[in-house]
Amino acid sequence: MPRPLFILLILPLLGLGATAATLRDEPIRPVPPATGVDPARAELGRQLFHDPRLSDDGSVSCASCHPLASGGSDRRRFSIGIGGHQGRINAPTVFNSGLNFTQFWDGRADTLEQQVEGPLLDPGEMGTTWSRVVARLNGDPALRQTFRRLYPEGITPASIRDAIASFERTLVTTDAPFDRWLRGDDDALNDDQLEGYRLFQEYGCISCHQGVNVGGNMYGYMGAMGDYFSARGDGIRTTDLGRFNVTGREQDRFLFKVPSLRLALLTPPYFHDGQTATIEEAIRTMARFQLGREIPDRDVARIIDFLGSLIGNHPLLSP
Numbered sequence: 001m002p003r004p005l006f007i008l009l010i011l012p013l014l015g016l017g018a019t020a021a022t023l024r025d026e027p028i029r030p031v032p033p034a035t036g037v038d039p040a041r042a043e044l045g046r047q048l049f050h051d052p053r054l055s056d057d058g059s060v061s062c063a064s065c066h067p068l069a070s071g072g073s074d075r076r077r078f079s080i081g082i083g084g085h086q087g088r089i090n091a092p093t094v095f096n097s098g099l100n101f102t103q104f105w106d107g108r109a110d111t112l113e114q115q116v117e118g119p120l121l122d123p124g125e126m127g128t129t130w131s132r133v134v135a136r137l138n139g140d141p142a143l144r145q146t147f148r149r150l151y152p153e154g155i156t157p158a159s160i161r162d163a164i165a166s167f168e169r170t171l172v173t174t175d176a177p178f179d180r181w182l183r184g185d186d187d188a189l190n191d192d193q194l195e196g197y198r199l200f201q202e203y204g205c206i207s208c209h210q211g212v213n214v215g216g217n218m219y220g221y222m223g224a225m226g227d228y229f230s231a232r233g234d235g236i237r238t239t240d241l242g243r244f245n246v247t248g249r250e251q252d253r254f255l256f257k258v259p260s261l262r263l264a265l266l267t268p269p270y271f272h273d274g275q276t277a278t279i280e281e282a283i284r285t286m287a288r289f290q291l292g293r294e295i296p297d298r299d300v301a302r303i304i305d306f307l308g309s310l311i312g313n314h315p316l317l318s319p
């Protein structure tokens, strides 16, 4: 038998070259590597993401509220913007956000490109205007040259948006133990993690938290099976209205984007109101208000084991 043919025949036996064919049929899919992103534009976006000149007083960058090494969110209940101004809604991670079907808790931005303008113009976050940002960045000859090289139009709102979104598209956490298991590696998960995944499905968490991002592909009511906001007991704020803020439709009140659980263990506190400090409590709250049942501590612990297996790798992430 000629050598190349022989190698082709034994490859599947060794489990090599076996990828898509053996992907397990599960409601969660592996995080795909970032493809089709211009590396030079993404690198420019990385610089802009960390550049405090994007805020009015030069004190806050995107990374101030979304520090990447620790998981892409600041772990505060509410972030701090320019002038020490405190926000009113919890900051989600930017990792894997390009995989979400829409941006923000209430889905008011369709794309990462659109999203950029939110924090930039928000008076309590970066508090600036496009013309000020463009003028300030144009005052930096090296940056002007980089933009000219990558974008014929130079420094404009569109090129700034594109560069930052390009960078964000590279912020995918790949090769999580769970994803290796999905791809057929039986040893990637231990028994506790497998048991946690089974419970996650049996309790029904999977009906809302699923797909590539284990969330991020639908809206869900906060309090599908109980009145979360009454139980919280401190009244309802405009930031609690969710999708209603965008559509004004009564049926969208308290409808929030189901968040990704990919990096949930790294990004406390939890929920749009940042009200819940620990993952244990967040899981109990979900069981109670989304599924109408109590969950024993032992099951909570196994679900946490499963959530740990969802954390993939990225060179800028070092939890």
Ligand code: HEC
Pocket: 049, 054, 060, 061, 062, 063, 064, 065, 066, 079, 080, 081, 082, 087, 089, 090, 091, 092, 093, 094, 097, 100, 102, 103, 104, 105, 106, 112, 115, 116, 119, 120, 124, 125, 126, 164, 168
């Ligand atoms: C002052 C803190 C702060 C700054 C600065 C900030 N963000 Fe955010 N970011 C937030 C908060 C809070 C939210 C959630 C807001 C909401 O959903 O209404 C958010 C949401 C996001 C989201 C949506 C993620 C998702 O899954 O819905 C992305 C993407 C994002 N920010 C990227 C950026 C970029 C890019 C910059 C810089 C241009 C930036 N942020 C600057 C606090 C901040």
Ligand code: HEC
Pocket: 200, 203, 204, 205, 206, 207, 208, 209, 219, 220, 221, 222, 224, 256, 257, 258, 259, 260, 261, 264, 267, 269, 270, 271, 272, 273, 279, 282, 283, 286, 287, 290, 291, 303
């Ligand atoms: C009916 C849909 C639904 C079900 C079922 C559900 N969730 Fe959620 N989950 C959501 C929504 C919506 C949010 C965001 C709510 C908010 O912030 O107000 C959320 C938020 C979370 C968060 C917080 C994430 C963060 O970054 O703040 C965790 C953790 C979580 N869910 C875990 C679970 C677990 C574990 C289960 C099963 C016991 C579960 N969920 C069942 C819809 C659901």
